[in-house]
Amino acid sequence: MEEKRWYKDMVFYQIWPRSFKDGDGDGMGDLWGVLEKLDYIKSLGCDGIWFSPIYPSPGADCGYDISDYMDIAPEFGGMEAFKKVLDGCHARGMKLIMDLVVNHTSDEHEWFQKSRQRIDPYTDYYIWRPAKPEGALPNNWDSNFEGKAWTWDDERQEYYLHLFAVKQPDLNMDNPLVREEVKNILRFWLDMGVDGFREDVITYISKKEGLPDDKLFPVYKGMLQYNHGPHIHEYLAEFKHDVFDHYDCFTLAEAPMVWPKQALKYIDEQKGQIDMMIQFQCQCADCFFTDYMPHKFSLRKMKRAFSSWQNKLAGKAWNMLYIENHDHPRIVSRYGSEEYWKESAKTLAASYLFQQGTPFIYQGQEIGMLNWRPENPGMYEDVQTRYQYEHTNLKKSPKARLKKLWRASRDSARTPMQWDSSENAGFTTGEPWFYVNENYKKINVAQQEGQRYSVLNFYRKAIQLRKTLPVVRYGRYKEHFKLSNKQYVYSRQMPGEKILVICSFTKRKLEVRAPRSFDLRTGRLILTNYPAQERFLQPYECRVYHWKE
Ligand code: GLC
Numbered sequence: 001m002e003e004k005r006w007y008k009d010m011v012f013y014q015i016w017p018r019s020f021k022d023g024d025g026d027g028m029g030d031l032w033g034v035l036e037k038l039d040y041i042k043s044l045g046c047d048g049i050w051f052s053p054i055y056p057s058p059g060a061d062c063g064y065d066i067s068d069y070m071d072i073a074p075e076f077g078g079m080e081a082f083k084k085v086l087d088g089c090h091a092r093g094m095k096l097i098m099d100l101v102v103n104h105t106s107d108e109h110e111w112f113q114k115s116r117q118r119i120d121p122y123t124d125y126y127i128w129r130p131a132k133p134e135g136a137l138p139n140n141w142d143s144n145f146e147g148k149a150w151t152w153d154d155e156r157q158e159y160y161l162h163l164f165a166v167k168q169p170d171l172n173m174d175n176p177l178v179r180e181e182v183k184n185i186l187r188f189w190l191d192m193g194v195d196g197f198r199e200d201v202i203t204y205i206s207k208k209e210g211l212p213d214d215k216l217f218p219v220y221k222g223m224l225q226y227n228h229g230p231h232i233h234e235y236l237a238e239f240k241h242d243v244f245d246h247y248d249c250f251t252l253a254e255a256p257m258v259w260p261k262q263a264l265k266y267i268d269e270q271k272g273q274i275d276m277m278i279q280f281q282c283q284c285a286d287c288f289f290t291d292y293m294p295h296k297f298s299l300r301k302m303k304r305a306f307s308s309w310q311n312k313l314a315g316k317a318w319n320m321l322y323i324e325n326h327d328h329p330r331i332v333s334r335y336g337s338e339e340y341w342k343e344s345a346k347t348l349a350a351s352y353l354f355q356q357g358t359p360f361i362y363q364g365q366e367i368g369m370l371n372w373r374p375e376n377p378g379m380y381e382d383v384q385t386r387y388q389y390e391h392t393n394l395k396k397s398p399k400a401r402l403k404k405l406w407r408a409s410r411d412s413a414r415t416p417m418q419w420d421s422s423e424n425a426g427f428t429t430g431e432p433w434f435y436v437n438e439n440y441k442k443i444n445v446a447q448q449e450g451q452r453y454s455v456l457n458f459y460r461k462a463i464q465l466r467k468t469l470p471v472v473r474y475g476r477y478k479e480h481f482k483l484s485n486k487q488y489v490y491s492r493q494m495p496g497e498k499i500l501v502i503c504s505f506t507k508r509k510l511e512v513r514a515p516r517s518f519d520l521r522t523g524r525l526i527l528t529n530y531p532a533q534e535r536f537l538q539p540y541e542c543r544v545y546h547w548k549e
Contacts, residue, residue: 003269005250005275005318006095006248007095007196007250007275007276007358008318008358008473009473010046010047010048010095010358011045011046011047011048011358011359011360011361011463011466011467012046012047012048012049012097012358012359012360012361013041013046013048013049013050013360013361013363014049014050014325014326014360014361014362014363015034015049015050015051015052015363016029016052016062016363016414017029017030017031017034017051017052017063017076018062018063018414019363019414019415019416019427019434020033020034020037020363020416021033021036021037021417021419021427022427022428022429022430022432023035023036023077024077025428025429025430026428026430027430027431027432027433028075028428028433029076029416029417029427029428029433030075030077030081031054031072031076031077031081031082031084031085032077032081034085035081035084035085038085038088038089038092038094039092040445042094043460044361044366044456044459044460044463045459045460045463046094046361046463047093047094047095048094048095048096048097048195049094049095049096049097050098050099050252050360051096051097051098051099052064052099052326053098053099053101054072054073054076054082054098055067055068055069055071055072055073056068056071056072056073056074057073057106058106058167060106060165060166060168061145061164061165061167061168061383062381062382064099064101064164064168064200065104065105065106065107065108065165065167066101066105066106066109067105067106067108067109067110068109068110069185069188070185070188083192086192086193086194090193095196096194096195097194097195097196097197097198097250097252098189098194098196098197098198099197099198099200100182100185100186100197100200101200102171102173102182102185102199102200102202102205103163103164103200103201103202103204103205104162104163104164104168104169104170105168105169105171106167106168107166107168107169108167111125111126111181112125112126112169115128115156116155116156116160117155117156124172124175125171125172125175125177125178126160126161126169126170126171126172127160127161127169127171127172127207127211128153128156128158128159128160129150129158129159129161129211130157130158130159131152131158131159137150137159138159138211139211139213139214139222140213140214140221140222141161141163141214141221141222141225141226142219142220142221142222143162143163143165143166144163144164144220144384145164145165145168145383145387146165146166146383146384146387147387147391149161149162149222150162151166161207161211163201163204163222163226165383165384170204170207171205173206173235174206174207174231179235179239182239183239183242183243186239186243187243190243190249194249195249195250196249196250196251196252197249197251197252198252198254198278199251199252199253199254199274200254201254201256202236202254202255202274203227203228203229203232203254203255203258203266204226204227204229204256205229205232205235206226206229206230206231206234207225207229208226208229209230211225219289219293220290223256223257227256227257233265233266233273236253236266236273236274237273239273240273240274250275250276251274251275251276252274252275252277252320253266253267253274253276253277253278254277254278255277255278255279255280256280257280257289258277258280259279259281259308260279260309260312260313261312263277263279263313263317264312264316264317267313267317267318268316268317269316269317269318272317275318276317276318276319276320276357276358277320278320278322278325279320281305281309282302282305282306282309282322282323282352283328284301284305285297285299285301285305286298286335287408290408291328291329291407291409291410292388292392292404292408294404294407294408297335299335299484299485299486299487299488299505300483300484300485302335302351302488303479303482303488306352306355306479306488306490307477307479307482307490310355310356310477310479311477314356314477318357318358319356319357319358320357320358321352321353321355321357321358321359322352322359322360322361322362323335323348323351323352323365324362324365324413325360325362325413326362326413326414327410328410328413329371329406329407329408329409329410329412329413330364330365330369330370330371330412330413331348331365332344332345332348332368332369332370333412334371334407335348335505336348336505336540337507337539337540338370339507340507340540341368341370341443342368342454342455342529343529343530343538343539343540344505344540345368345458346458346529346540346542347503347504347505347529347542348503349455349458349459349462350462350501350503350527350529350542350544351488351501351503351542353462353463353466354462354465354466354472354490354492354499354501354544355477356475356477356492359463359466361459362413364413364417364418366459367418367444367445367448367454367455368443368455369413369415369418369437369443370437370439370443371406371407371412371413372406372411372413372414372415372435372437373406373412374435375402376402377389377398377401377402377405380405380409380411381411381414382409382410382411382414384410385405385408385410385411388404388405388408388409389401389402389405411434415434415435415436415437416428416432416434416436416437417445418436418437418439418440418443418444418445419444419445420445420446420447421440421441421444421446424436425437425440425444426444426446453531458527458529461527462527462544465526469497469499470494470497471493471494471497471498471499472492472499474494475492475493475494475497475498475499476492476493476494477490477491477492478490478491478492480513480514480515481513481515484513486504486505486506486508486510487502487503487504487505487506487510487513487537488501488502488503488505489501489502489503489513489515491515491518496548496549497546497547497549498546498547499526499544499545499546499547500514500515500518500520500545501542501543502514502537502541502542502543502544502545503540503541503542504537504538504539504540504541504542505540506539506540507539507540508539509536509537509538509539510536510537511535511536511537512535512536512537512543514545518545518547520545522547523545523546523547524547525543525544525545526544526545526546527542527543527544528541528542528543528544529541529542
């Protein structure tokens with residue numbers, strides 16, 4: 001039987017701080033801006049915030065390269081602004097979770113600076129290896145962002161491992177001192193009152209002994225040697241036992257390449273070490289494994305991913321539900337239709353907000369923000385995007401290479417939040433640190449506040465429904481018409497109450513189909529994105545029906 005925990009009743013809002021709202025006019029989003037917008041977030045029905053990193057950082061990976069874990073970056077307003085935001089959340093009955101990035105630090109972190117000079121106790125805080133004969137790299141692993149996973153350090157005269165950017169050296173989690181550091185960081189924030197952590201690529205922290213070559217995997221070589229590594233469950237259990245068990249908090253693990261069966265080893269409510277997991281399968285309905293290997297959107301692939309997690313976790317573990325975050329392009333531009341942006345934004349919302357789990361909404365998703373498409377590749381900021389442009393597909397035309405970035409780059413979803421139709425979309429009164437999407441006059445919060453049937457108000461309504469209907473929390477999930485590649489139909493059912501969600505994913509008109517046990521004539525239509533219901537489903541129409549005995 002499922003355990004009762006407060007996060008199960010919540011809806012979270014993810015803030016990517018640089019682009020959310022600038023409060024002090026320097027062009028970069030900050031916590032003063034967040035403070036101004038807490039009521040807005042609350043008005044969506046969200047009762048929790050996940051902050052992408054706000055710690056001091058040189059910014060090589062927009063904050064995921066941390067140089068001090070126990071402070072807040074001055075450009076975000078420092079500790080003073082953070083404490084106001086934390087109090088502001090709690091005063092509104094909202095929770096706040098931080099991003100815990102401990103697979104790696106910044107190379108500018110004091111630990112790394114001392115480690116490269118072999119100053120104890122930091123000497124073995126990172127993963128250092130001598131060169132092999134003839135200067136060869138210690139193994140054949142690739143980094144996720146910038147070429148090979150090893151960089152030579154002149155000072156120490158050894159290679160260090162970095163599974164991400166060159167400026168993100170991996171910590172040596174096998175060293176008990178490093179694990180103690182992690183626990184101190186956790187206690188520091190929990191004692192201050194934060195309510196939990198999203199744990200960045202946490203399944204990478206335990207590397208296979210001897211760091212063997214990867215002989216199987218064609219891309220991201222090495223992944224099989226460090227993802228879900230030998231001591232992962234042991235280390236996570238240690239963090240849980242020594243820290244999390246002493247606080248009323250929750251943990252959310254980011255896990256690239258994970259399937260439900262394996263996920264259960266982490267998040268099983270009886271035996272797990274973590275509360276929820278961010279899986280990537282729901283992001284692979286239009287690509288193989290990464291956005292840089294795109295294919296045409298397949299609704300069936302999306303449905304399979306959704307249903308597999310719903311079915312296999314049922315009664316055993318709790319799902320984290322999302323369709324967007326800061327690592328992927330905008331979902332309407334991918335799984336929906338820009339031509340029918342309003343309709344498809346709503347259908348996408350309905351397709352996941354009525355599933356079982358805790359939903360997360362990424363800033364701008366609630367107004368249907370679309371991909372950014374710069375005309376010049378030099379405008380990209382993201383380290384991964386830049387590397388991809390400079391080193392892959394070099395034989396293709398510049399236009400084709402640029403188009404690939406439009407589709408795949410994380411920057412497509414990192415442009416400033418579109419608040420209103422004033423200059424810089426109301427994001428800043430200064431010079432924005434990044435480009436504002438040109439469509440901001442058409443897509444912005446202020447305009448949608450004023451429209452009853454806006455995407456924004458659809459999100460509000462859907463969230464309110466999921467909070468008031470017990471069936472959304474407890475009901476059994478079932479997918480119908482699985483083979484359809486045009487519509488996604490699912491139900492949730494418990495004794496005395498049921499809902500049916502019908503979502504069209506095509507521009508063509510479709511016959512309305514409902515399973516026999518759901519008589520649409522007796523159900524109450526509680527949510528839809530068209531003013532009138534016709535015999536046929538309109539392009540990207542969605543309908544949610546409700547029955548109560
Ligand atoms: C995670 C983050 C991503 C970051 C990477 C390295 O995948 O979500 O934004 O670049 O880890 O920290």
